[in-house]
Amino acid sequence: ELKVEQNPLFLSMQEGKNYTIYCNYSTTSDRLYWYRQDPGKSLESLFVLLSNGAVKQEGRLMASLDTKARLSTLHITAAVHDLSATYFCAVDISRAGNQFYFGTGTSLTVIP
């Protein structure tokens, strides 16, 4: 059974600080996605990583993928309160779209 594990599950950080969220998965895949979910809202796509070594950046967030290590990271630089949300990674192990597995999510709170 595929496992997608994120850590930490809960993260409280001060504004201006840097931190990294980790996403480990247990089977081969070269397609990994990061999503953001605000309380009571739906999921918003942040990054699509489609190859080993892929790195994408948007504002204060940067995501990377190491398919050999089966690891993706979401790095937060100089956090601001607006980044408070739950962040999910998701792994696609079938091009048919029927094997799409989400991590448990990381709940991020940025404290002023």
Next chain:
Amino acid sequence: ETGVTQTPRHLVMGMTNKKSLKCEQHLGHNAMYWYKQSAKKPLELMFVYSLEERVENNSVPSRFSPECPNSSHLFLHLHTLQPEDSALYLCASSQAAGYEQYFGPGTRLTVT
């Protein structure tokens, strides 16, 4: 309307009721998905439709019955649900199966 819409946004139903959830996408996509999001559990992929054909995936109880009459609409028919089926049901669509998914706002379902 733009993006992915879902109706109703909230639904309370008894265990003997029959109801349907509706999803509509306005993105010209060819694949649509149903997910279940329960508290403290990862999002679970329930059903996938690609070009209006259902792609088999993880087993889902027969009390959930999907229908995809065309590439823009997706329904989830519910009957004789259990209290543990209470959750947020999210619809998503993608350009094709296995591509980046765009999510709707979800239907918050409560089974009493």
